[in-house]
Amino acid sequence: MTADLYRELRLAGVDQFSVSLDFPDERHDDFRSYPGLYRHLEDLIPRMARLGYDDIVLNSCITSENLHEIGAIADKAREWGVNLCYSSYSARRTGCRDLLPESPEQIAALNEYLDRIEARRDGTNWIVNSKSTLDATRRYFENSGIPGCKAGHRFLVVTADGALQPCSMQFHRYSLEERRRMIDEFTAHNACDQCYVSIRSYLDKSFPQLLWENVRGFFSVKV
Numbered sequence: 001m002t003a004d005l006y007r008e009l010r011l012a013g014v015d016q017f018s019v020s021l022d023f024p025d026e027r028h029d030d031f032r033s034y035p036g037l038y039r040h041l042e043d044l045i046p047r048m049a050r051l052g053y054d055d056i057v058l059n060s061c062i063t064s065e066n067l068h069e070i071g072a073i074a075d076k077a078r079e080w081g082v083n084l085c086y087s088s089y090s091a092r093r094t095g096c097r098d099l100l101p102e103s104p105e106q107i108a109a110l111n112e113y114l115d116r117i118e119a120r121r122d123g124t125n126w127i128v129n130s131k132s133t134l135d136a137t138r139r140y141f142e143n144s145g146i147p148g149c150k151a152g153h154r155f156l157v158v159t160a161d162g163a164l165q166p167c168s169m170q171f172h173r174y175s176l177e178e179r180r181r182m183i184d185e186f187t188a189h190n191a192c193d194q195c196y197v198s199i200r201s202y203l204d205k206s207f208p209q210l211l212w213e214n215v216r217g218f219f220s221v222k223v
Contacts, residue, residue, distance in 0.1 A: 006048050010055070018085070019045060021058045022066055024076040031065070042080075049081035056082040057128060059198065062137070063089040063099040067110050074117060078126055085128040088140050090195035092169045101141050111138060130213045133201045145193035152187040154203040169195060 006017070019041065022031045028038040049056055058077045062070060070086065077084035091097045101110055114134050121127060129137075140146040152166030156179075159165055163173040166186045174182040202210070 001044060003047055015055055017056045018059045021060050021073060023069055024072040045082060046080045058082055058084045059087055060084060061087045061089050064101045064106055065099060067101050067113060070113050071116055083125050083128050085198050087198040088137055088196040092194040102144055107142055110141060114138060136201060137196060140196040146196050147193040149190055149192055149200060150187060151190060152182045155199050
């Protein structure tokens with residue numbers, strides 16, 4: 001990514017850019033096996049943010065390795081002038097449970113850090129996740145899963161070749177004309193509870209809840 005490419009993508013119609021950040025320093029390079037990545041982001045993201053479009057969101061996937069850093073990652077998002085969305089690690093994607101926070105000590109630490117995040121909320125969209133989303137994130141880690149996934153019905157993935165995929169971690173593919181078959185074959189029988197990625201966290205909610213969480217700020221009264 002470059003500043004010029006960012007402008008070109010905006011002109012093409014992209015209205016949100018999600019940038020992964022696992023650590024607020026060069027440990028991000030080691031975690032991603034990409035030397036120099038953090039320094040590139042540290043230079044580029046603030047420059048893009050200063051253009052004023054408010055369309056850049058850092059996405060930080062909570063793992064056992066970085067759960068102690070989620071506050072510092074929030075500080076980094078504010079320093080760079082962008083928003084932050086927390087997501088949850090899933091062993092289904094990698095097959096490795098070592099990065100899944102699930103010990104009592106890890107869960108207690110995670111809850112403590114999320115409490116601190118909640119206490120720092122302000123009137124901006126700096127922390128994108130709603131309180132209800134972070135509460136469900138806690139439950140996901142505490143229970144090592146969360147049921148009721150509606151992949152394929154409430155959300156889906158469009159692949160680079162134009163196919164529909166109900167879930168980014170389950171590789172069932174359908175043509176654009178087969179969305180109803182996807183819902184009948186996949187969604188209706190999907191019992192997986194092994195992720196709580198950010199897109200699911202929003203769209204698991206009912207329409208009234210989504211409406212309330214997204215518009216109440218416009219009608220709040222300050223005294």
